[in-house]
Amino acid sequence: MNAIVVLLIAGAALVIGYAGYARQINARIIHPDDKKATPAKMYMDGVDFMPASRNVLFGYQFKSIAALGPITGPIVAVTWGWLPALLWIILGTFFIGWVQDYGSMMMSVRRDGDTMGALSYKLVSPRARNILMLFIYFYLLLIMGAFGNQVGKTLMTRPSVPLGMISVTLMGILAGQMTYKWRRDIVLTTVITVGLSFVGIWLGTQPGVVGFFNNLLGLPQSPVLFGTVTRAQFIGTLLVLLFCYLGSILPIWSWAQPVNYVSFWIIGLGMLGGVLGMLIWRPSLGDFPAFTQWNIGPGPLWPMLFVTIACGAISGWHSLVSTSGTARQLERESDALPIGGGAMFLEMLLAVISLLCATAALGGMEGYKAAGGSGAALAVFAEGLSRFLTHVGVPHDLGVAYASVFLTIMGLTIMQLVVRFMRVASAELVGARVPLFKNTHVGTLVALILTAVFVWVIPWLTIWTAFGSANQLMAGLALMLVALWLKSEGKQNAWALYPSAFMLITTVAALFLLAFNQFKAVAAAKTSQSATAAILIGVIAVVLVVAALFLIADGWQALQRKRAAGPVREQEPT
Amino acid sequence: MQTLLPMNVYYRLRNALRHVCRALVEILYGMTVFGWVRGLRRERSEVERLFVLVTFGDLLGLPILPPYYTLRLLPYVVPELERWRLALLRERDWSDSVGHLEM
Numbered sequence: 037m038n039a040i041v042v043l044l045i046a047g048a049a050l051v052i053g054y055a056g057y058a059r060q061i062n063a064r065i066i067h068p069d070d071k072k073a074t075p076a077k078m079y080m081d082g083v084d085f086m087p088a089s090r091n092v093l094f095g096y097q098f099k100s101i102a103a104l105g106p107i108t109g110p111i112v113a114v115t116w117g118w119l120p121a122l123l124w125i126i127l128g129t130f131f132i133g134w135v136q137d138y139g140s141m142m143m144s145v146r147r148d149g150d151t152m153g154a155l156s157y158k159l160v161s162p163r164a165r166n167i168l169m170l171f172i173y174f175y176l177l178l179i180m181g182a183f184g185n186q187v188g189k190t191l192m193t194r195p196s197v198p199l200g201m202i203s204v205t206l207m208g209i210l211a212g213q214m215t216y217k218w219r220r221d222i223v224l225t226t227v228i229t230v231g232l233s234f235v236g237i238w239l240g241t242q243p244g245v246v247g248f249f250n251n252l253l254g255l256p257q258s259p260v261l262f263g264t265v266t267r268a269q270f271i272g273t274l275l276v277l278l279f280c281y282l283g284s285i286l287p288i289w290s291w292a293q294p295v296n297y298v299s300f301w302i303i304g305l306g307m308l309g310g311v312l313g314m315l316i317w318r319p320s321l322g323d324f325p326a327f328t329q330w331n332i333g334p335g336p337l338w339p340m341l342f343v344t345i346a347c348g349a350i351s352g353w354h355s356l357v358s359t360s361g362t363a364r365q366l367e368r369e370s371d372a373l374p375i376g377g378g379a380m381f382l383e384m385l386l387a388v389i390s391l392l393c394a395t396a397a398l399g400g401m402e403g404y405k406a407a408g409g410s411g412a413a414l415a416v417f418a419e420g421l422s423r424f425l426t427h428v429g430v431p432h433d434l435g436v437a438y439a440s441v442f443l444t445i446m447g448l449t450i451m452q453l454v455v456r457f458m459r460v461a462s463a464e465l466v467g468a469r470v471p472l473f474k475n476t477h478v479g480t481l482v483a484l485i486l487t488a489v490f491v492w493v494i495p496w497l498t499i500w501t502a503f504g505s506a507n508q509l510m511a512g513l514a515l516m517l518v519a520l521w522l523k524s525e526g527k528q529n530a531w532a533l534y535p536s537a538f539m540l541i542t543t544v545a546a547l548f549l550l551a552f553n554q555f556k557a558v559a560a561a562k563t564s565q566s567a568t569a570a571i572l573i574g575v576i577a578v579v580l581v582v583a584a585l586f587l588i589a590d591g592w593q594a595l596q597r598k599r600a601a602g603p604v605r606e607q608e609p610t
Numbered sequence: 611m612q613t614l615l616p617m618n619v620y621y622r623l624r625n626a627l628r629h630v631c632r633a634l635v636e637i638l639y640g641m642t643v644f645g646w647v648r649g650l651r652r653e654r655s656e657v658e659r660l661f662v663l664v665t666f667g668d669l670l671g672l673p674i675l676p677p678y679y680t681l682r683l684l685p686y687v688v689p690e691l692e693r694w695r696l697a698l699l700r701e702r703d704w705s706d707s708v709g710h711l712e713m
Contacts (some may be wrong), residue, residue: 081697083655084706086646091633095640153705169704215646222643293646300642360706464704 038320039396046126046388050381058138058377065527066142068369075149076365085149087367090374096365096428097118098379100357101137101298101308103450104183104388104443105347105507105576111413112500113344116337118395124341125391128349129384132535136511137534138376139518144363145372146573148523151360152512152514157604159520161590164513167583171352171510173461174576176454178503181490184276185499186414187447188491189196189265191440192272193258195249196241196433200441203236204302208295217290219397230301237302241437265492273491276448277484283452284459284480292452299445306421306442311389313424314397322400334501335553339546342539343504350512350539354380388480392457393420411497414443429540451487458483494569498554502573505546509584512539516591544584551577557591655697662687662694670695 046436079085088096113121144150147158154163191197207229214228215219239245245317250256253268261270283292334340347353358376366372397420398404407419422435431439459479473482490499515536522529554574561567615623657679667674 079696079700080694081700083652083697086651088640089636091636092640092644095637095642096644097640098637099641151703151705153703154701157703165703167696172705275652288649289646293649297642297646304641356705461704548647 039392040316040318042122042321042388042392042396043314043385046122046385048128049126050384053134054377054381057130058134058373060533061135062138062373062377063586064220064521065522065531068142068372070368070370072147072369074366074369075363076367079149079364085364088365089367090371093365093371093375094379094575097357097362097375098382100361101347101354101379102383102386103347103350104186104446105353106383107390107417107443108182108186108413109348109504110387110391110501111416112334112410112497113341114324114391114394115328115333116330116341116411117325118321118391119326120337120341121345121391122388124345125349125384125387128342128345129380132511132515132539133350133354134377134380134383135532135535136350136352136514136518137358137380138373139522140514141358141363141366141372141376142369143518143521144359145369146525149364152356153357155521156513157519159524160587160594161167161516164590165229165585166470167587168510168513169465170583171506171513171580172356173458174580175352175503175506175510176458177486177490178486178506178576179454179498180451181494181499182445182496182503183451183495184273184487184491185494186412187451188276189269189271189496190267190286190408190412190415191418191444191447192275193253193255193266193268194437194440195246195253196437197256197440197444198249198275199240199245200233200237200437201275201444203240203298204233204441204445205295207233207236208298209291209466210294211298212294214295222600223230226298229298233298233302236437237441238434240441241434252610263492263563269492273488274453276491277413277488279448280452280455280487281480281484283448284455284483285476288456292449296449296499299306299442299449302438305384305447306438307389309428310421310431310439311425313427314389317424317427319396321395322403324395324400324404334402334497335546335549339542339549342542343501343508343546345387346507348383348390350508350511350535352454352507352512352514355510355514356557360448389537390417393417393424397421397423411495412564414447418443455480455483455487456518490572493565494573498550498569498573499575501546501550502576505543505550505577506580508539508543509580509587512536512543512584513587515539516548520591520594520598522585523595524601539583540588544581544588547581547584551573551581659698661693662690663698666691670698 041175074087076087080087081165110121110125113124140152143155147155150158152168153165156168188201192201210232211225214225215222247349252461253271254266255268258266258268260266265273286292308550334344342349362375363372364495366375394404394416398407404416408415418439420438421439422430422432425435425438426432459476462479462482463474472478515532517534519529519536551574554570554577557570560576561570663670663672664674665680665683666676668676669687669691
């Protein structure tokens with residue numbers, strides 16, 4: 037099958053899903069009313085509650101939800117064959133993904149801009165709010181481990197990557213300086229900083245620079261320092277942690293924001309080039325099998341496929357973004373569908389492009405395995421994208437370095453913001469009892485030490501499965517909230533309730549399986565590192581399962597209460 | 611003006627193209643600079659809220675009486691008072707801070 041045919045199938049699913057299913061739900065069940073004041077207009081504090089145009093919010097929503105998740109998951113999932121992965125991406129988005137994004141956004145809009153914490157408290161129980169906090173904490177820790185592992189232990193150990201990464205970072209700092217301190221025009225700033233970043237990435241591929249980093253990292257056969265961690269991986273991870281440390285403690289305008297801005301252009305142009313290359317080349321999927329076997333790699337197809345592709349089909353993170361960011365900026369209720377639903381369908385296309393990078397671009401299963409397979413997902417994507425880029429005139433080695441740098445930067449920008457959030461969250465949650473956590477550096481260092489433990493001790497695929505499970509549990513909770521809200525309004529809720537049930541059952545099953553396999557691995561562990569890794573993930577999986585079971589029980593009770601109480605009627609004006 | 615297409619079709623196509631270009635520019639703005647603008651607005655509002663609290667805390671329910679000369683700022687403060695009151699007194703949840711992450 038040709039890659040373009042796959043893209044066309046995904047495009048058709050987008051059109052039918054959005055124009056058919058989503059619009060029907062929007063019109064017949066939700067009935068958006070543009071005459072009603074949204075929270076953005078009602079409260080209008082000029083900060084969080086501030087109306088913004090539909091197109092601006094669409095771009096903002098898409099950028100907030102589309103990160104490394106839709107790129108990584110499909111690449112791991114093709115271990116089961118390209119067909120199951122493609123079906124889950126398309127059908128998952130069609131029936132569940134857009135429902136969560138759009139539903140949680142509308143729920144927040146109709147409930148005065150309440151965020152997920154407040155909604156869980158009011159619609160389910162106080163305990164549900166604490167459970168959500170637990171999910172988010174583990175989710176963030178696992179994100180740090182998953183991305184830190186791929187970036188620090190795989191991408192940064194390539195000698196052509198560090199200089200490119202450092203260049204983009206320095207250009208980001210320059211962009212902040214030019215914009216805020218020197219008050220330069222944003223277009224001029226963009227042209228200069230992005231242009232110089234490209235020069236830095238190109239310089240990173242030059243023999244002198246490659247030779248320098250080969251010596252520094254001890255490549256090609258980097259010596260093992262401890263456990264299974266080589267010198268190259270140790271230095272790569274330290275660079276990642278340093279980047280995150282600076283991103284967490286420095287003012288946001290001087291580091292995080294401008295680096296994020298410059299990296300957007302690097303990533304956007306890279307993706308555009310890749311898609312153009314795909315359209316010019318039109319490769320076929322070659323001998324890549326449509327289906328390999330039921331039980332392989334991460335585990336059996338059900339439930340593991342559904343937590344492996346975390347974003348790209350459905351992701352709990354999106355409900356957090358939809359409720360705490362976008363819902364408070366909607367100008368009109370009718371904007372929710374194109375923004376929430378539209379951005380999710382577009383992310384589906386990104387996931388399909390990633391799937392094609394792992395399959396069509398690499399010429400088949402042998403190419404996929406040679407590029408690193410499921411254990412080096414980002415390296416596979418970099419290789420696949422570089423092959424697409426060769427068809428728009430980018431030399432292969434430069435293309436690999438470019439794609440590796442942009443994936444590195446993508447991972448780092450997420451990680452530094454997560455560390456920032458964890459620092460703030462730990463200060464708020466624990467700071468009253470342990471005042472030391474209110475210190476910026478202490479909070480940051482604790483988050484980074486935990487990250488280092490995860491990166492150096494736990495195998496990547498195990499972290500990714502655990503991360504996917506935590507993420508999908510949040511999605512199940514978000515859908516449950518939407519179903520409860522609809523029930524309380526007297527509206528049909530099957531379109532949210534059944535997806536919620538599916539996500540919760542599937543994710544609990546995945547966590548049971550993960551915990552079982554990890555505790556079995558403890559008994560068979562040959563080294564203390566593998567035993568520690570298995571215990572850590574096993575305990576996290578058990579905690580999440582117990583939390584999920586409490587959540588399901590509370591959700592069921594809340595549903596029964598809503599059924600008994602009947603819908604809330606709006607008061608008639610007197 | 612001579613065109614290849616009938617005038618009404620030409621104007622409709624031109625307007626549609628302008629509409630699409632404007633939408634693309636806005637989407638790009640949303641993906642790039644919009645996050646910066648939000649961050650700056652948030653920082654400015656934090657300073658403004660502190661200023662109002664310190665100078666006119668009494669108007670917001672706190673026993674901070676404004677001195678005589680501070681009352682000269684009253685004409686500037688009063689139009690914003692409701693917005694500031696909502697911002698200061700609004701019930702917050704920890705999940706609000708997710709919206710502050712500029713991905």
